[in-house]
Amino acid sequence: MHNELWQWTATDLAQAIRERRVSSRDAVQSVLDRIAAVNPVVNAVVEVLADEALSAADQADAVVKAGVALSPLHGVPVTVKVNVDQRGCATTNGVVAFRDVIASEDCPTVANFRKAGAVIVGRTNTPAFSHRWFTDNELHGATRNPWGTQWTPGGSSGGAGAAVAAGMGPIAHGNDFGGSIRYPAYACGVAGLRPTPGRVAHFNPSATSERPITAQMMSVQGPLARSIADLRAGLAVMAGPDARDGNWVPAPLEGPRLAGPVRVALAADPVGDAAPEVRAAIRAAGRWLAEAGYAVEEVTPPRVVEAADLWHALVVNEERRFLEPLIRKYGDAKSRRNVDDHIAYAPRLTSDEILVGFERRQSILRDWNLFLARYPVIVLPVSHQLPFRDNLDQEDGNTVRALIDAQRSLLAIPALGFPALSVPTGLADGRPVGVQVVAGRFREDVCFAAAEVIERHAAMPTPIDPRP
Known part of the structure; x- marks a missing residue:
């Protein structure tokens, strides 16, 4: 044994x-x-x-x-x-x-x-x-x-x-x-x-x-x-307490039970650039959730592109101040190329424009909260493309910009502060594919419940022996 x-x-x-x-x-x-x-x-x-x-x-x-x-x-x-x-x-x-x-x-x-x-x-x-x-x-x-x-x-x-x-x-x-x-x-x-x-x-x-x-x-x-x-x-x-982090919240791991049937917003192509295999994975997850008693509707949450672009605007402009100099001094060639492309992707903002960005974040967050009040579960792509060819971010500028665009569903979530869970749905062309399950703040339990339904159908054969 x-x-x-x-x-x-x-x-x-x-x-x-x-x-x-x-x-x-x-x-x-x-x-x-x-x-x-x-x-x-x-x-x-x-x-x-x-x-x-x-x-x-x-x-x-x-x-x-x-x-x-x-x-x-x-x-x-x-x-x-x-x-x-x-x-x-x-x-x-x-x-x-x-x-x-x-x-x-x-x-x-x-x-x-x-x-x-x-x-x-x-x-x-x-x-x-x-x-x-x-x-x-x-x-x-x-x-x-x-x-x-x-x-x-x-x-x-x-x-x-x-x-x-x-x-x-x-x-x-x-x-x-x-x-x-x-x-x-x-x-x-x-x-x-x-x-x-x-x-x-x-x-x-x-x-x-x-x-x-x-x-x-x-x-x-x-x-x-x-x-x-x-x-x-x-x-x-x-999630245990630690006094060294003043932002830690003693929130319960289980929230109030949601009245059924729980409504699910299925966003198969939230930006219009999702690969067919990704759209198929989202819709398969939707079928499985519907069979389990969820009320599934194909509808996209609001302002996904705006939230993702706001992530870049706020994060990258702050990185110009603290991270870019460190990468220039201590980073390797690939990290320097990577930060160059992210800086080129994001607009350079003044301090007032950064503050306006934080203000705009509240507006996007309000719209998402209202959307989640109607659809407590959102299923959308992790990435809009299948897992990338390794080191794709070291290629030409247009390729890298398309790569970053494909991650908008990934970046919108941290910009707004919601929990999200990546769960596999199977393989496509030999590569793993899966979906992202999102719920309201501190409702990881809602993410878990929906993901467990998807997991029962997907049955990924991991752990695996490494393949060439």
Whole structure:
């Protein structure tokens, strides 16, 4: 059984550990063996913490024997992204110059994993400065998509998505400012949750300054997994309190029951540029939800393009001030090319125009809230195209502009602050495809319920062995 445990879900592992049918050490060793077998091909886990993980597993097993109440992830192997602080590890953020930035404290997510008895087996890759939908950097190298090396594993949590898809841990930590959880989940055929801002506390003790305003408003930490049940367990653990984040909200994980039938807005082509395979995935999800008793209507939420363009206007203009100089100084060639194209895409705004943008955000948000009052669930694309060819963002300017345009449904959500879940629906032309499920603020439970319906029909065959 030990050799098969890397294939199990986190919830199954946690139950078996709780019932003493398997040990945490056996589960962790199985995942470490899997990392040793497939990570040389995928390069998702860039720091393996074998000794530390086995020691933590032994501690978790001792707690089981003590007969105390256990968390939903007790003894379960997980991974953490290299752009957050984990005591004793380098917070590299994929940058050569940061290879010796060793964290002396855990960030809230890592601290909450440890409190819950989860076992961190390794740290996953990200592009330099976590600023691409592709995962490659000069320090750690390129992460490969387990479904095929010609396609991106997504970014910036590409290491997290590839690790989960290939069986290198059932749950991975990621973060999402501009799609960095949802897009890797989509590209790798797994599930990924972008929680509501304020749901999961965050703070990097190694940081030398506070995060900029748009990051405080829009950047979140969340889980990637192969099942919606595992996302639920991951969120329950990650959402624990931490006084270091003044924006953390003690909101309940379950909200009031929605009166049925729950209405779903199905946006198969919200901008008019969705690939046929993407439109088909949205409509398949709609059929499955209708069969489950949801009231499904094909209708597009308001001002999607405007919300996505506002993301670029606000975020990129702030990046001109704080991130662009760092990438110019410390970034690799691909990260510099990437930031050049995002800066070219977004209009340069004056300080007054930026303030007007924040004011306009309230207007768009009001329209979405009114729309969600009528349709508590929205299903729309993650990306308007199938997972991109790897390194597509390094090609000519017109190609890159079309690439960014295709991510408008991805970018509209962080601009407005809603929770969103990427769930796979199957394969198209050998590539994973899926949909994005959106609900009202702090209604991750509504996203989970709809996604579980889709999951039952999709039945993605993960974990998989990496394909050439």
